Amino acid sequence: MVGIGTAPDSWGVWFADDPQQTSWTRFLDEVVAAGYTRIELGPYGYLPTDPVRLKDELDRRGLTMTAGTTFEQLHRPDGWDATWRDIAKTAELTAAMGAQHLVVMPSMWRGDNGEIVEERLDHEGQAKHGQAVTELGRRLAEEFGLQTQYHPHADGHIDTQDTVERFLAETDSAYVNLCLDTGHISYCGGDNLELIRKYPDRIGYVHLKQVDPKVLAEVEAEGLSVDEAVRRGVFREPPYGAPELPPVLEALAGLDAEVFAIVEQDMYPCAPDVPLPIAQRTLAYLTAHGGSRSI
Template sequence: MGKVHIGTAPDSWGVWYADDPQQTPWSRFLDEVARAGYTRIELGPYGYLPTDPVQLKAELDRRGLTMTAGTTFEQLHRPDGWEATWRDVAATAQLTAAMGAKHLVVMPSMWRGANGEVVEDRLDHEGQARHGRQVTELGRRVAEEFGLRTQYHPHADGHVDTQDTVERFLEETDPEYVNLCLDTGHISYCGGDNLDLIRRYPDRIGYVHLKQVDPKILAEVEGLSFDEAVSRGVMCEPPYGVPELPPLLDALAALDAELSAIVEQDMYPCSPDVPLPIAERTLAYLRSHGGGESS
Protein backbone atom coordinates (compact mmCIF):
# COMPACT_ATOMS: atom_id res chain seq x y z
CA MET A 1 0.00 0.00 0.00
CA GLY A 2 1.15 3.48 -0.81
CA LYS A 3 0.34 6.66 1.06
CA VAL A 4 -1.67 9.72 0.07
CA HIS A 5 -0.52 13.02 1.59
CA ILE A 6 -3.15 15.77 1.54
CA GLY A 7 -2.31 19.40 0.85
CA THR A 8 -3.97 22.50 -0.57
CA ALA A 9 -3.30 25.27 -3.06
CA PRO A 10 -3.91 28.97 -3.71
CA ASP A 11 -6.66 27.88 -6.09
CA SER A 12 -8.77 26.83 -3.10
CA TRP A 13 -8.55 30.43 -1.89
CA GLY A 14 -9.82 31.85 -5.18
CA VAL A 15 -6.35 32.63 -6.58
CA TRP A 16 -5.85 32.37 -10.34
CA TYR A 17 -3.46 35.22 -11.05
CA ALA A 18 -0.18 36.60 -9.77
CA ASP A 19 -1.74 39.96 -8.95
CA ASP A 20 -5.46 40.60 -8.71
CA PRO A 21 -7.21 42.86 -6.16
CA GLN A 22 -10.13 40.42 -5.95
CA GLN A 23 -7.88 37.70 -4.56
CA THR A 24 -6.94 36.81 -1.00
CA PRO A 25 -3.60 38.46 -0.10
CA TRP A 26 -0.77 35.93 -0.02
CA SER A 27 0.03 36.40 3.68
CA ARG A 28 -3.59 35.76 4.62
CA PHE A 29 -3.62 32.69 2.38
CA LEU A 30 -0.59 31.21 4.16
CA ASP A 31 -1.99 32.07 7.61
CA GLU A 32 -5.32 30.43 6.83
CA VAL A 33 -3.75 27.33 5.28
CA ALA A 34 -1.93 26.69 8.54
CA ARG A 35 -5.01 27.54 10.59
CA ALA A 36 -7.08 25.04 8.60
CA GLY A 37 -4.63 22.28 9.48
CA TYR A 38 -2.75 21.79 6.22
CA THR A 39 1.03 21.49 6.12
CA ARG A 40 1.54 21.15 2.35
CA ILE A 41 0.88 23.68 -0.40
CA GLU A 42 1.52 24.32 -4.07
CA LEU A 43 3.18 27.45 -5.39
CA GLY A 44 0.19 28.62 -7.40
CA PRO A 45 0.59 31.24 -10.15
CA TYR A 46 4.17 32.47 -10.27
CA GLY A 47 4.37 35.87 -8.59
CA TYR A 48 1.45 35.40 -6.21
CA LEU A 49 3.65 34.17 -3.37
CA PRO A 50 6.99 35.92 -2.88
CA THR A 51 9.46 34.99 -5.61
CA ASP A 52 12.55 35.63 -3.50
CA PRO A 53 13.45 32.11 -2.32
CA VAL A 54 14.89 33.24 1.00
CA GLN A 55 11.77 35.22 1.87
CA LEU A 56 9.39 32.51 0.70
CA LYS A 57 11.22 29.77 2.61
CA ALA A 58 11.10 31.87 5.76
CA GLU A 59 7.36 32.51 5.34
CA LEU A 60 6.68 28.79 4.86
CA ASP A 61 8.91 27.72 7.75
CA ARG A 62 7.31 30.22 10.09
CA ARG A 63 3.94 28.55 9.50
CA GLY A 64 5.17 24.95 9.40
CA LEU A 65 4.44 24.59 5.69
CA THR A 66 6.26 22.76 2.91
CA MET A 67 5.80 22.98 -0.85
CA THR A 68 4.94 19.99 -3.02
CA ALA A 69 4.99 21.49 -6.53
CA GLY A 70 5.05 24.50 -8.76
CA THR A 71 2.40 25.05 -11.43
CA THR A 72 2.70 26.50 -14.92
CA PHE A 73 1.21 26.39 -18.43
CA GLU A 74 2.85 25.38 -21.72
CA GLN A 75 2.37 26.33 -25.37
CA LEU A 76 4.29 23.44 -26.91
CA HIS A 77 1.66 22.51 -29.50
CA ARG A 78 2.69 25.71 -31.33
CA PRO A 79 5.73 25.62 -33.63
CA ASP A 80 7.07 28.78 -31.96
CA GLY A 81 5.98 27.87 -28.43
CA TRP A 82 9.21 26.56 -26.91
CA GLU A 83 10.88 29.87 -26.00
CA ALA A 84 7.88 31.36 -24.22
CA THR A 85 7.11 28.07 -22.49
CA TRP A 86 10.67 27.59 -21.25
CA ARG A 87 10.86 31.17 -19.94
CA ASP A 88 7.82 30.58 -17.71
CA VAL A 89 8.75 27.01 -16.81
CA ALA A 90 12.33 27.87 -15.83
CA ALA A 91 11.33 30.67 -13.46
CA THR A 92 8.68 28.54 -11.79
CA ALA A 93 10.89 25.45 -11.62
CA GLN A 94 13.81 27.33 -10.12
CA LEU A 95 11.71 28.71 -7.28
CA THR A 96 9.93 25.38 -6.78
CA ALA A 97 13.20 23.47 -6.51
CA ALA A 98 14.57 26.06 -4.07
CA MET A 99 11.63 25.26 -1.77
CA GLY A 100 12.58 21.57 -1.73
CA ALA A 101 9.56 20.48 -3.77
CA LYS A 102 9.78 17.45 -6.06
CA HIS A 103 7.21 18.15 -8.79
CA LEU A 104 6.30 20.63 -11.50
CA VAL A 105 2.65 20.57 -12.58
CA VAL A 106 2.33 21.59 -16.24
CA MET A 107 -0.97 22.46 -17.92
CA PRO A 108 -1.94 22.86 -21.60
CA SER A 109 -2.84 26.10 -23.28
CA MET A 110 -6.49 26.63 -24.17
CA TRP A 111 -8.42 25.96 -27.37
CA ARG A 112 -11.40 27.92 -25.98
CA GLY A 113 -11.21 31.44 -24.60
CA ALA A 114 -12.65 32.85 -21.40
CA ASN A 115 -15.72 34.15 -23.24
CA GLY A 116 -16.49 30.78 -24.81
CA GLU A 117 -15.01 31.51 -28.24
CA VAL A 118 -12.90 28.89 -30.01
CA VAL A 119 -9.43 30.42 -30.27
CA GLU A 120 -7.52 27.44 -31.73
CA ASP A 121 -8.28 24.28 -33.64
CA ARG A 122 -8.16 21.03 -31.71
CA LEU A 123 -5.03 18.95 -32.26
CA ASP A 124 -5.27 16.08 -34.71
CA HIS A 125 -3.30 12.86 -34.10
CA GLU A 126 -0.21 14.21 -35.82
CA GLY A 127 -0.44 17.35 -33.70
CA GLN A 128 -0.90 15.29 -30.55
CA ALA A 129 2.19 13.24 -31.39
CA ARG A 130 4.31 16.37 -31.95
CA HIS A 131 2.96 17.87 -28.75
CA GLY A 132 3.80 14.71 -26.81
CA ARG A 133 7.40 14.76 -28.05
CA GLN A 134 7.76 18.40 -27.05
CA VAL A 135 6.35 17.81 -23.57
CA THR A 136 8.68 14.83 -23.14
CA GLU A 137 11.62 17.07 -24.01
CA LEU A 138 10.34 19.65 -21.53
CA GLY A 139 10.16 16.99 -18.83
CA ARG A 140 13.70 15.85 -19.62
CA ARG A 141 15.10 19.37 -19.30
CA VAL A 142 13.12 20.08 -16.12
CA ALA A 143 14.51 16.89 -14.57
CA GLU A 144 18.08 17.53 -15.64
CA GLU A 145 18.25 21.23 -14.84
CA PHE A 146 16.03 21.46 -11.75
CA GLY A 147 15.64 17.91 -10.41
CA LEU A 148 11.83 18.06 -10.65
CA ARG A 149 9.34 15.50 -11.95
CA THR A 150 6.94 16.85 -14.58
CA GLN A 151 3.30 15.98 -13.80
CA TYR A 152 0.96 16.87 -16.65
CA HIS A 153 -2.42 18.31 -15.69
CA PRO A 154 -5.34 17.91 -18.15
CA HIS A 155 -7.44 21.07 -18.13
CA ALA A 156 -10.98 21.76 -19.30
CA ASP A 157 -10.96 23.79 -22.54
CA GLY A 158 -7.28 22.87 -22.96
CA HIS A 159 -5.60 20.80 -25.62
CA VAL A 160 -5.48 17.84 -23.21
CA ASP A 161 -8.90 17.68 -21.56
CA THR A 162 -11.20 14.77 -22.42
CA GLN A 163 -10.38 11.17 -21.54
CA ASP A 164 -9.43 10.29 -25.10
CA THR A 165 -6.97 13.19 -25.30
CA VAL A 166 -5.53 12.20 -21.90
CA GLU A 167 -5.03 8.63 -23.07
CA ARG A 168 -3.49 9.81 -26.32
CA PHE A 169 -1.18 12.12 -24.38
CA LEU A 170 0.01 9.23 -22.20
CA GLU A 171 0.72 7.17 -25.31
CA GLU A 172 2.74 9.99 -26.87
CA THR A 173 4.90 10.87 -23.84
CA ASP A 174 7.79 9.07 -22.16
CA PRO A 175 7.01 7.99 -18.57
CA GLU A 176 10.64 8.50 -17.66
CA TYR A 177 10.09 12.24 -17.95
CA VAL A 178 6.34 12.90 -17.86
CA ASN A 179 3.50 11.49 -15.81
CA LEU A 180 -0.06 12.47 -15.00
CA CYS A 181 -1.38 14.93 -12.48
CA LEU A 182 -4.81 13.37 -12.08
CA ASP A 183 -7.15 16.30 -11.55
CA THR A 184 -10.38 14.61 -10.49
CA GLY A 185 -12.50 17.68 -11.17
CA HIS A 186 -11.24 18.42 -14.67
CA ILE A 187 -11.51 14.76 -15.66
CA SER A 188 -15.13 14.61 -14.44
CA TYR A 189 -15.97 18.03 -15.93
CA CYS A 190 -14.88 16.69 -19.33
CA GLY A 191 -16.84 13.43 -18.99
CA GLY A 192 -13.89 11.18 -18.10
CA ASP A 193 -13.56 8.35 -15.59
CA ASN A 194 -10.97 8.89 -12.87
CA LEU A 195 -11.11 5.34 -11.51
CA ASP A 196 -10.64 3.93 -15.00
CA LEU A 197 -7.51 6.04 -15.49
CA ILE A 198 -6.10 4.84 -12.17
CA ARG A 199 -6.84 1.20 -13.02
CA ARG A 200 -5.42 1.36 -16.55
CA TYR A 201 -2.45 3.65 -15.97
CA PRO A 202 -1.34 2.98 -12.37
CA ASP A 203 2.31 3.67 -13.14
CA ARG A 204 1.52 7.04 -14.73
CA ILE A 205 -0.29 8.56 -11.74
CA GLY A 206 2.41 10.79 -10.29
CA TYR A 207 0.42 13.50 -8.54
CA VAL A 208 -3.22 14.32 -7.76
CA HIS A 209 -5.52 17.33 -7.58
CA LEU A 210 -8.69 16.63 -5.60
CA LYS A 211 -11.83 18.49 -6.57
CA GLN A 212 -15.48 17.81 -7.28
CA VAL A 213 -17.98 19.00 -9.89
CA ASP A 214 -21.59 19.91 -9.18
CA PRO A 215 -23.47 17.78 -11.78
CA LYS A 216 -26.53 20.04 -11.76
CA ILE A 217 -24.52 23.15 -12.58
CA LEU A 218 -22.41 21.18 -15.06
CA ALA A 219 -25.56 20.35 -17.03
CA GLU A 220 -26.49 24.03 -17.08
CA VAL A 221 -23.14 25.35 -18.37
CA GLU A 222 -22.70 23.10 -21.41
CA GLY A 223 -21.16 25.16 -24.19
CA LEU A 224 -19.85 27.87 -21.87
CA SER A 225 -16.19 28.43 -21.15
CA PHE A 226 -14.61 26.82 -18.10
CA ASP A 227 -14.05 30.28 -16.60
CA GLU A 228 -17.74 31.08 -16.85
CA ALA A 229 -18.67 27.68 -15.42
CA VAL A 230 -16.41 28.27 -12.42
CA SER A 231 -17.95 31.68 -11.80
CA ARG A 232 -21.33 29.90 -11.61
CA GLY A 233 -20.02 27.45 -9.00
CA VAL A 234 -19.45 24.31 -11.06
CA MET A 235 -16.60 23.22 -8.77
CA CYS A 236 -18.12 22.47 -5.39
CA GLU A 237 -17.17 21.56 -1.85
CA PRO A 238 -16.84 17.84 -1.06
CA PRO A 239 -18.85 15.69 -0.64
CA TYR A 240 -21.55 17.45 -2.66
CA GLY A 241 -20.31 16.65 -6.17
CA VAL A 242 -18.67 14.06 -8.38
CA PRO A 243 -16.54 12.03 -8.50
CA GLU A 244 -16.99 10.36 -5.13
CA LEU A 245 -13.71 10.85 -3.32
CA PRO A 246 -13.56 7.88 -0.89
CA PRO A 247 -13.30 5.25 -3.69
CA LEU A 248 -10.68 7.39 -5.41
CA LEU A 249 -8.65 7.74 -2.23
CA ASP A 250 -8.82 3.98 -1.74
CA ALA A 251 -7.66 3.36 -5.31
CA LEU A 252 -4.81 5.83 -4.94
CA ALA A 253 -3.73 4.34 -1.61
CA ALA A 254 -3.64 0.92 -3.27
CA LEU A 255 -0.95 2.12 -5.66
CA ASP A 256 2.60 1.36 -4.62
CA ALA A 257 3.49 5.04 -4.36
CA GLU A 258 3.75 8.05 -2.09
CA LEU A 259 1.39 10.58 -3.64
CA SER A 260 0.69 14.22 -2.96
CA ALA A 261 -3.03 14.94 -3.31
CA ILE A 262 -3.72 18.67 -3.40
CA VAL A 263 -7.20 20.00 -2.70
CA GLU A 264 -8.21 22.43 -5.44
CA GLN A 265 -11.64 23.98 -5.47
CA ASP A 266 -11.80 26.52 -8.28
CA MET A 267 -13.63 29.53 -6.87
CA TYR A 268 -12.53 32.53 -8.90
CA PRO A 269 -13.66 35.11 -8.06
CA CYS A 270 -14.71 34.75 -4.44
CA SER A 271 -14.79 36.83 -1.28
CA PRO A 272 -11.68 36.36 0.91
CA ASP A 273 -13.99 35.30 3.76
CA VAL A 274 -15.29 32.25 1.87
CA PRO A 275 -12.32 29.83 1.58
CA LEU A 276 -11.21 29.14 5.18
CA PRO A 277 -14.38 27.44 6.46
CA ILE A 278 -14.56 25.33 3.29
CA ALA A 279 -10.89 24.36 3.67
CA GLU A 280 -11.44 23.27 7.27
CA ARG A 281 -14.51 21.20 6.42
CA THR A 282 -12.84 19.64 3.38
CA LEU A 283 -9.77 18.52 5.31
CA ALA A 284 -11.93 17.05 8.07
CA TYR A 285 -14.01 15.20 5.47
CA LEU A 286 -10.97 13.78 3.69
CA ARG A 287 -9.38 12.67 6.95
CA SER A 288 -12.56 10.89 7.96
CA HIS A 289 -12.73 9.02 4.63
CA GLY A 290 -9.24 7.64 4.36
CA GLY A 291 -7.70 10.80 3.00
CA GLY A 292 -4.15 10.13 4.06
CA GLU A 293 -2.26 12.68 6.10
CA SER A 294 -1.73 16.40 6.08
CA SER A 295 1.74 16.13 7.55
Protein backbone atom coordinates in the same frame (compact mmCIF):
# COMPACT_ATOMS: atom_id res chain seq x y z
CA MET B 1 -0.51 6.53 1.49
CA VAL B 2 -2.21 9.66 0.16
CA GLY B 3 -0.94 12.93 1.60
CA ILE B 4 -3.47 15.79 1.52
CA GLY B 5 -2.51 19.41 0.84
CA THR B 6 -4.05 22.57 -0.56
CA ALA B 7 -3.30 25.34 -3.03
CA PRO B 8 -3.84 29.08 -3.61
CA ASP B 9 -6.53 28.09 -6.11
CA SER B 10 -8.72 26.96 -3.20
CA TRP B 11 -8.53 30.53 -1.88
CA GLY B 12 -9.70 32.00 -5.20
CA VAL B 13 -6.20 32.78 -6.50
CA TRP B 14 -5.63 32.58 -10.26
CA PHE B 15 -3.23 35.43 -10.90
CA ALA B 16 0.01 36.84 -9.52
CA ASP B 17 -1.65 40.12 -8.63
CA ASP B 18 -5.39 40.80 -8.55
CA PRO B 19 -7.33 43.03 -6.12
CA GLN B 20 -10.15 40.45 -5.99
CA GLN B 21 -7.82 37.83 -4.49
CA THR B 22 -6.92 37.01 -0.89
CA SER B 23 -3.55 38.44 0.11
CA TRP B 24 -0.72 35.92 0.20
CA THR B 25 -0.10 36.43 3.92
CA ARG B 26 -3.74 35.74 4.72
CA PHE B 27 -3.66 32.69 2.46
CA LEU B 28 -0.67 31.20 4.29
CA ASP B 29 -2.11 31.99 7.72
CA GLU B 30 -5.48 30.47 6.84
CA VAL B 31 -3.85 27.33 5.39
CA VAL B 32 -2.34 26.77 8.82
CA ALA B 33 -5.61 27.62 10.57
CA ALA B 34 -7.41 25.06 8.40
CA GLY B 35 -4.95 22.34 9.45
CA TYR B 36 -2.92 21.82 6.28
CA THR B 37 0.87 21.47 6.22
CA ARG B 38 1.41 21.25 2.44
CA ILE B 39 0.80 23.79 -0.30
CA GLU B 40 1.52 24.43 -3.97
CA LEU B 41 3.23 27.53 -5.30
CA GLY B 42 0.27 28.83 -7.28
CA PRO B 43 0.75 31.44 -10.02
CA TYR B 44 4.32 32.67 -10.11
CA GLY B 45 4.52 36.04 -8.35
CA TYR B 46 1.60 35.51 -5.97
CA LEU B 47 3.83 34.23 -3.18
CA PRO B 48 7.20 35.95 -2.71
CA THR B 49 9.64 35.03 -5.49
CA ASP B 50 12.75 35.56 -3.40
CA PRO B 51 13.56 32.00 -2.32
CA VAL B 52 15.10 32.99 1.02
CA ARG B 53 12.08 35.04 2.01
CA LEU B 54 9.58 32.44 0.79
CA LYS B 55 11.37 29.63 2.61
CA ASP B 56 11.32 31.68 5.80
CA GLU B 57 7.59 32.40 5.43
CA LEU B 58 6.87 28.70 4.95
CA ASP B 59 9.19 27.45 7.68
CA ARG B 60 7.85 29.66 10.40
CA ARG B 61 4.33 28.42 9.62
CA GLY B 62 5.36 24.77 9.44
CA LEU B 63 4.49 24.50 5.75
CA THR B 64 6.19 22.58 2.96
CA MET B 65 5.73 22.97 -0.79
CA THR B 66 4.85 19.97 -2.95
CA ALA B 67 4.84 21.50 -6.45
CA GLY B 68 4.84 24.50 -8.70
CA THR B 69 2.18 25.00 -11.37
CA THR B 70 2.46 26.47 -14.84
CA PHE B 71 1.09 26.34 -18.41
CA GLU B 72 2.77 25.35 -21.68
CA GLN B 73 2.17 26.15 -25.34
CA LEU B 74 4.34 23.48 -26.90
CA HIS B 75 1.77 22.50 -29.53
CA ARG B 76 2.68 25.73 -31.36
CA PRO B 77 5.63 25.67 -33.77
CA ASP B 78 7.16 28.71 -32.03
CA GLY B 79 6.06 27.76 -28.52
CA TRP B 80 9.25 26.40 -27.00
CA ASP B 81 11.04 29.66 -26.15
CA ALA B 82 7.98 31.31 -24.56
CA THR B 83 7.13 28.15 -22.64
CA TRP B 84 10.66 27.66 -21.32
CA ARG B 85 10.99 31.32 -20.30
CA ASP B 86 7.88 31.09 -18.13
CA ILE B 87 8.45 27.58 -16.84
CA ALA B 88 12.12 27.96 -15.93
CA LYS B 89 11.54 30.70 -13.35
CA THR B 90 8.70 28.72 -11.78
CA ALA B 91 10.82 25.57 -11.76
CA GLU B 92 13.77 27.34 -10.17
CA LEU B 93 11.67 28.67 -7.28
CA THR B 94 9.83 25.38 -6.87
CA ALA B 95 13.08 23.43 -6.62
CA ALA B 96 14.51 25.97 -4.17
CA MET B 97 11.59 25.19 -1.84
CA GLY B 98 12.50 21.50 -1.83
CA ALA B 99 9.49 20.44 -3.91
CA GLN B 100 9.84 17.50 -6.28
CA HIS B 101 7.04 18.15 -8.78
CA LEU B 102 6.08 20.66 -11.43
CA VAL B 103 2.45 20.55 -12.57
CA VAL B 104 2.19 21.57 -16.22
CA MET B 105 -1.11 22.45 -17.92
CA PRO B 106 -2.06 22.77 -21.61
CA SER B 107 -2.96 25.87 -23.58
CA MET B 108 -6.67 26.49 -24.12
CA TRP B 109 -8.59 25.81 -27.33
CA ARG B 110 -11.60 27.78 -26.04
CA GLY B 111 -11.52 31.34 -24.71
CA ASP B 112 -13.17 32.87 -21.66
CA ASN B 113 -16.23 34.05 -23.60
CA GLY B 114 -16.78 30.60 -25.11
CA GLU B 115 -15.34 31.20 -28.57
CA ILE B 116 -13.05 28.66 -30.23
CA VAL B 117 -9.58 30.23 -30.30
CA GLU B 118 -7.58 27.29 -31.69
CA GLU B 119 -8.26 24.13 -33.65
CA ARG B 120 -8.09 20.90 -31.67
CA LEU B 121 -4.94 18.85 -32.18
CA ASP B 122 -5.20 16.00 -34.67
CA HIS B 123 -3.31 12.75 -34.13
CA GLU B 124 -0.17 14.10 -35.79
CA GLY B 125 -0.37 17.23 -33.66
CA GLN B 126 -0.87 15.16 -30.51
CA ALA B 127 2.21 13.08 -31.32
CA LYS B 128 4.38 16.16 -31.88
CA HIS B 129 3.00 17.74 -28.73
CA GLY B 130 3.79 14.62 -26.72
CA GLN B 131 7.37 14.61 -27.98
CA ALA B 132 7.78 18.27 -27.03
CA VAL B 133 6.37 17.73 -23.53
CA THR B 134 8.70 14.76 -23.06
CA GLU B 135 11.64 16.99 -23.97
CA LEU B 136 10.35 19.59 -21.50
CA GLY B 137 10.18 16.93 -18.80
CA ARG B 138 13.71 15.79 -19.57
CA ARG B 139 15.11 19.31 -19.23
CA LEU B 140 13.18 19.99 -16.04
CA ALA B 141 14.53 16.78 -14.54
CA GLU B 142 18.11 17.44 -15.59
CA GLU B 143 18.28 21.15 -14.78
CA PHE B 144 16.01 21.40 -11.71
CA GLY B 145 15.52 17.85 -10.44
CA LEU B 146 11.74 18.15 -10.88
CA GLN B 147 9.24 15.51 -11.98
CA THR B 148 6.81 16.78 -14.61
CA GLN B 149 3.18 15.96 -13.81
CA TYR B 150 0.86 16.85 -16.68
CA HIS B 151 -2.55 18.26 -15.75
CA PRO B 152 -5.45 17.80 -18.19
CA HIS B 153 -7.66 20.89 -18.14
CA ALA B 154 -11.20 21.59 -19.31
CA ASP B 155 -11.12 23.63 -22.55
CA GLY B 156 -7.44 22.71 -22.91
CA HIS B 157 -5.80 20.65 -25.64
CA ILE B 158 -5.54 17.73 -23.21
CA ASP B 159 -8.97 17.42 -21.60
CA THR B 160 -11.17 14.42 -22.50
CA GLN B 161 -10.45 10.79 -21.63
CA ASP B 162 -9.41 10.14 -25.22
CA THR B 163 -6.91 13.01 -25.33
CA VAL B 164 -5.52 12.05 -21.91
CA GLU B 165 -4.94 8.45 -22.96
CA ARG B 166 -3.38 9.47 -26.26
CA PHE B 167 -1.14 11.93 -24.38
CA LEU B 168 0.06 9.13 -22.12
CA ALA B 169 0.78 7.00 -25.19
CA GLU B 170 2.78 9.79 -26.83
CA THR B 171 4.93 10.72 -23.81
CA ASP B 172 7.81 8.99 -22.05
CA SER B 173 6.99 7.94 -18.49
CA ALA B 174 10.62 8.49 -17.52
CA TYR B 175 10.03 12.23 -17.83
CA VAL B 176 6.26 12.89 -17.85
CA ASN B 177 3.40 11.48 -15.84
CA LEU B 178 -0.13 12.52 -14.96
CA CYS B 179 -1.47 15.02 -12.48
CA LEU B 180 -4.91 13.47 -12.14
CA ASP B 181 -7.30 16.35 -11.54
CA THR B 182 -10.48 14.60 -10.50
CA GLY B 183 -12.68 17.62 -11.20
CA HIS B 184 -11.37 18.38 -14.68
CA ILE B 185 -11.51 14.69 -15.67
CA SER B 186 -15.15 14.50 -14.56
CA TYR B 187 -15.95 17.89 -16.13
CA CYS B 188 -14.81 16.49 -19.50
CA GLY B 189 -16.73 13.21 -19.15
CA GLY B 190 -13.75 11.06 -18.15
CA ASP B 191 -13.49 8.29 -15.58
CA ASN B 192 -10.96 8.88 -12.79
CA LEU B 193 -11.09 5.33 -11.45
CA GLU B 194 -10.59 3.90 -14.94
CA LEU B 195 -7.49 6.04 -15.44
CA ILE B 196 -6.05 4.91 -12.10
CA ARG B 197 -6.82 1.27 -12.96
CA LYS B 198 -5.39 1.41 -16.50
CA TYR B 199 -2.36 3.59 -15.78
CA PRO B 200 -1.27 2.98 -12.17
CA ASP B 201 2.36 3.73 -12.96
CA ARG B 202 1.51 7.05 -14.64
CA ILE B 203 -0.37 8.62 -11.70
CA GLY B 204 2.33 10.87 -10.31
CA TYR B 205 0.31 13.53 -8.53
CA VAL B 206 -3.34 14.42 -7.87
CA HIS B 207 -5.61 17.44 -7.64
CA LEU B 208 -8.84 16.81 -5.75
CA LYS B 209 -12.01 18.62 -6.71
CA GLN B 210 -15.63 17.82 -7.48
CA VAL B 211 -18.05 18.99 -10.18
CA ASP B 212 -21.67 20.03 -9.67
CA PRO B 213 -23.51 17.99 -12.35
CA LYS B 214 -26.41 20.45 -12.51
CA VAL B 215 -24.20 23.48 -13.17
CA LEU B 216 -22.09 21.46 -15.62
CA ALA B 217 -25.19 20.50 -17.63
CA GLU B 218 -26.23 24.14 -17.80
CA VAL B 219 -22.86 25.43 -19.05
CA GLU B 220 -22.57 22.60 -21.57
CA ALA B 221 -26.04 23.36 -22.92
CA GLU B 222 -25.09 27.02 -23.32
CA GLY B 223 -21.63 26.31 -24.78
CA LEU B 224 -19.88 28.30 -22.07
CA SER B 225 -16.21 28.27 -21.11
CA VAL B 226 -14.80 26.63 -18.01
CA ASP B 227 -13.99 30.09 -16.65
CA GLU B 228 -17.67 31.02 -16.79
CA ALA B 229 -18.53 27.65 -15.28
CA VAL B 230 -16.26 28.43 -12.33
CA ARG B 231 -18.00 31.75 -11.83
CA ARG B 232 -21.29 29.83 -11.71
CA GLY B 233 -19.92 27.49 -9.04
CA VAL B 234 -19.32 24.35 -11.10
CA PHE B 235 -16.68 23.08 -8.67
CA ARG B 236 -18.05 22.05 -5.28
CA GLU B 237 -16.60 21.09 -1.94
CA PRO B 238 -16.95 17.38 -1.10
CA PRO B 239 -19.13 15.44 -0.77
CA TYR B 240 -21.59 17.50 -2.84
CA GLY B 241 -20.31 16.80 -6.36
CA ALA B 242 -18.73 14.20 -8.64
CA PRO B 243 -16.69 12.07 -8.64
CA GLU B 244 -17.13 10.42 -5.26
CA LEU B 245 -13.77 10.94 -3.57
CA PRO B 246 -13.60 8.03 -1.08
CA PRO B 247 -13.26 5.44 -3.91
CA VAL B 248 -10.64 7.65 -5.56
CA LEU B 249 -8.64 7.88 -2.32
CA GLU B 250 -8.93 4.13 -1.85
CA ALA B 251 -7.66 3.48 -5.38
CA LEU B 252 -4.78 5.92 -4.91
CA ALA B 253 -3.84 4.32 -1.60
CA GLY B 254 -3.56 1.00 -3.45
CA LEU B 255 -0.85 2.31 -5.76
CA ASP B 256 2.73 1.31 -5.15
CA ALA B 257 3.72 4.93 -4.50
CA GLU B 258 3.35 7.81 -2.09
CA VAL B 259 0.95 10.27 -3.71
CA PHE B 260 0.32 13.94 -2.98
CA ALA B 261 -3.35 14.81 -3.40
CA ILE B 262 -3.85 18.57 -3.37
CA VAL B 263 -7.25 20.12 -2.80
CA GLU B 264 -7.73 22.58 -5.66
CA GLN B 265 -11.28 23.91 -5.65
CA ASP B 266 -11.52 26.61 -8.33
CA MET B 267 -13.37 29.57 -6.82
CA TYR B 268 -12.31 32.66 -8.76
CA PRO B 269 -13.46 35.19 -7.77
CA CYS B 270 -14.68 34.67 -4.22
CA ALA B 271 -15.19 36.78 -1.11
CA PRO B 272 -12.24 36.65 1.32
CA ASP B 273 -14.21 35.01 4.12
CA VAL B 274 -15.42 32.09 1.96
CA PRO B 275 -12.35 29.79 1.59
CA LEU B 276 -11.32 29.03 5.18
CA PRO B 277 -14.50 27.25 6.37
CA ILE B 278 -14.60 25.23 3.15
CA ALA B 279 -10.92 24.29 3.57
CA GLN B 280 -11.53 23.13 7.14
CA ARG B 281 -14.56 21.03 6.19
CA THR B 282 -12.79 19.55 3.16
CA LEU B 283 -9.72 18.48 5.12
CA ALA B 284 -11.89 16.87 7.80
CA TYR B 285 -13.85 14.99 5.14
CA LEU B 286 -10.79 13.75 3.25
CA THR B 287 -8.89 12.62 6.34
CA ALA B 288 -12.01 10.78 7.50
CA HIS B 289 -11.95 8.85 4.22
CA GLY B 290 -8.32 7.77 4.01
CA GLY B 291 -6.32 10.92 3.34
CA SER B 292 -3.36 11.78 5.56
CA ARG B 293 -2.04 15.13 6.81
CA SER B 294 1.47 13.70 6.67
CA ILE B 295 3.46 11.06 4.82
